[in-house]
Amino acid sequence: MGLNRNTLMFMLLCAIWGTTWIGIKAGIATVPPLMFAGTRFTTAGAVLWLIAHRGAGGCRIAGADLPRTAIASLLMITLCYGALFWGMQHVDSGTAAVLEMSLTPIALMGFALLLGEERFDRRRAGAIALGVLGLLALFGPTAWAAWTTAGGWLAVAGAAAVSGAALAYGWGAVLARPLLRRYPSGVIAGATTLIGGLVLMVLSLALEPGAIEALSGRWGWAAWNGWLFLVLFGSLIGYSVYMRLLRDIGPTRSGAYAFVSPVIAVALGIAVFGETAGPIDIAAMIVMLVAAWLAMAGQEQAGRP
DSSP: OOOOHHHHHHHHHHHHHTTHHHHHHHHHTTSOHHHHHHHHHHHHHHHHHHHHHHHTTSOOOOGGGHHHHHHHHIIIIIIHHHHHHHHHTTSOHHHHHHHHHHHHHHHHHHHHHHTTSSOOOHHHHHHHHHHHHHHHHHHHHHHHHHHHHSOSHHHHHHHHHHHHHHHHHHHHHHHHHHHHHHSOHHHHHHHHHHHHHHHHHHHHHHHOTTHHHHTTOOOOHHHHHHHHHIIIIIIIIHHHHHHHHHHHHOHHHHTTHHHHHHHHHHHHHHHHHOOOOOHHHHHHHHHHHHHHHHHHSSOOOOOOO
């Protein structure tokens, strides 16, 4: 696999989304999670929409495509991040990583097959299975230890919410791909993040304690730095890159970021925060990187015209 444009964009996406957890962790420490996510996506969506709208010469989404755009927005942004943030309050980070990162590429491939966006490819299916095994080896022991000591219906509900977030994201991403063939990727990235972010803010105001007070902006410098990092890198750059990859190489190949980003996150934890990794962890990360390479290698299979 040569380092063509799509490969370089994929590597950029993995690097960005492998570091966004720092910004999320800093933000939700002082800001209600849905409000933090909602303001992030609403701001990024508005900027993306304005940039794309001017660059595309006033391109507008046709009325017939608005329902699909709205549904993709709710699935990829509102339901995904709403469920993910709620679920992470009731399960540990290891469990959340296993569920979300392993189910996301599976959901992307599954919905792509169901909706006719891709044909079945045994090599890529095997790559996903290999990557899931690597994720289980890397995060599984921590998740199992927490699961056996925690308990109760909230833990089960939290795990279900995180799983649902991955499924919602996969479904929404595949629904968005036909739109990306008809409109510039920046237009769809802006529309989905703006719509999804606005709904997250409404849900936050209706459901989260402290959401109204959070609108004052008295978050502290750490939360604001995290928010700015997520808006600039996680959404304006990262989400735009992902939308282009989704259009150009398909859901399964672009979803392989789920096997690389955790490796970057763990490596960052070792380098910056002094965390440790044993031989099994290192072997698991190598397996995940090999899985991503297998998923990305070769030519894209054409889906529907």
